Structure formats: C-alpha cells, structure tokens
Amino acid sequence: MTEYELGRVPRILVGGKAVKGLGALVSELGGKSVALIADETVAKSDYLKRLLEALNGTPMATCLVPPGEPTVGIVNEAAAMARKLEEPVVVGVGGGSTLDTAKQVAGVIAAHYPIEHYLLYANPWAGRRPIIALPTTAGTGSEVTRTCIVSDAEGRKMWTWGDELLPDVVILDPAVTVTMPTWVTVSTGLDALVHALEAATGRRRN
Numbered sequence: 001m002t003e004y005e006l007g008r009v010p011r012i013l014v015g016g017k018a019v020k021g022l023g024a025l026v027s028e029l030g031g032k033s034v035a036l037i038a039d040e041t042v043a044k045s046d047y048l049k050r051l052l053e054a055l056n057g058t059p060m061a062t063c064l065v066p067p068g069e070p071t072v073g074i075v076n077e078a079a080a081m082a083r084k085l086e087e088p089v090v091v092g093v094g095g096g097s098t099l100d101t102a103k104q105v106a107g108v109i110a111a112h113y114p115i116e117h118y119l120l121y122a123n124p125w126a127g128r129r130p131i132i133a134l135p136t137t138a139g140t141g142s143e144v145t146r147t148c149i150v151s152d153a154e155g156r157k158m159w160t161w162g163d164e165l166l167p168d169v170v171i172l173d174p175a176v177t178v179t180m181p182t183w184v185t186v187s188t189g190l191d192a193l194v195h196a197l198e199a200a201t202g203r204r205r206n
Contacts (some may be wrong), residue, residue: 008146015172015173018173022091032059039088039093103119103133103148110125137184146163147160
C-alpha cells in the first residue's frame with residue numbers, strides 16, 4: 001500500500017443556519033472586531049444584510065475587492081484598513097480571488113511587512129489573525145487551501161503559501177450561490193462537477 005499524508009482541513013459548517021452564528025464564531029475565535037473582505041457582487045446583494053445582522057453590531061470595517069485576481073495593492077490596502085481594528089477576525093465572502101485576498105490580509109496584519117515580503121515564500125509568515133471563509137462560488141477550493149494567488153506590481157502572477165493561510169472556519173451556505181449572477185453560479189458549478197469527475201476517473205487518484 002502506498003503511504004501518504006493528507007493535510008488538515010478547516011472546521012466546515014454546512015447550511016444556511018450556520019451564517020446566523022457568525023457573530024458567535026468571531027467571539028469564539030477571540031475577535032473583538034471584523035475585517036470584512038467581500039467582492040462587489042456580494043455588496044450589491046441582499047446577502048450582505050444577512051451577514052451584518054448575524055454580526056450583531058460587532059465593530060467592523062469593509063473592503064470591497066474588485067473583479068479579477070488579487071493584486072499586491074489590494075491586499076496591502078485591505079491590510080491597512082484591518083490594522084486599525086482591535087483584534088480583528090478576517091471574514092472573507094466571495095469567490096476564490098476574494099478569499100485569497102482575505103487569507104493574505106490575515107497574514108499580513110500580523111506584522112508590519114507588506115504582502116511583497118511573503119511572495120514565493122521568500123519569508124515565513126510572522127503569524128496571522130483568525131480567518132472565516134464564506135465562499136459564494138463552487139470549484140476554486142480556496143476556502144480549504146493554504147496557497148494563494150496574487151499579482152505583483154508588474155502584473156506578474158505570484159503565489160504565497162503557508163499553514164497560516166488555512167482558514168479556521170468555513171461556512172458553506174448553498175443559499176449564497178443563488179445570490180450571484182446566473183452565469184457565475186452555473187459556470188462555477190460546472191467547474192466543481194468537472195473536478196469531481198476528474199477525481200473519480202483519474203488513473204492516479206487515491
């Protein structure tokens with residue numbers, strides 16, 4: 001038998017009721033405030049109202065992530081916002097790019113360095129703040145990985161890595177997927193289906 005090791009995965013809460021406990025999760029993780037990293041589509045939907053109700057008055061700052069892959073500028077800007085909060089929990093709500101932004105923000109605000117300090121794992125993370133990931137699309141798997149994508153100032157696609165980037169809690173709420181534009185829900189759902197078929201039919205599967 002081939003021996004191998006599987007990395008740990010975050011705590012995963014499934015179902016619409018899990019969102020209602022968001023404020024309690026923040027407190028459970030030792031947070032006194034929330035750095036909310038959300039994409040612009042979420043901000044335009046009614047779903048954001050549900051999240052705010054669940055946070056029940058928790059001090060919060062919000063950074064809206066524009067479409068496209070994360071950039072060092074966006075990550076550093078969001079980190080500067082989060083640093084002004086008292087013991088924040090970083091809550092990422094959106095697609096894979098938004099979650100990658102949130103995860104990297106949680107690492108950056110643990111020290112005074114910008115995200116450039118950690119590109120290509122040039123330096124180990126100095127720690128991180130707690131992370132709650134709430135994906136709005138299917139297929140990327142960003143909510144359960146320890147790798148992130150980010151483009152540098154020259155537009156080159158880079159990556160960051162580390163156990164620190166693995167979220168503490170993932171909330172999988174099926175209701176949020178239908179708040180997205182129809183083409184996003186359908187295309188990302190097909191993406192997840194294809195990944196599942198690959199896993200089931202690949203000759204080197206485990």
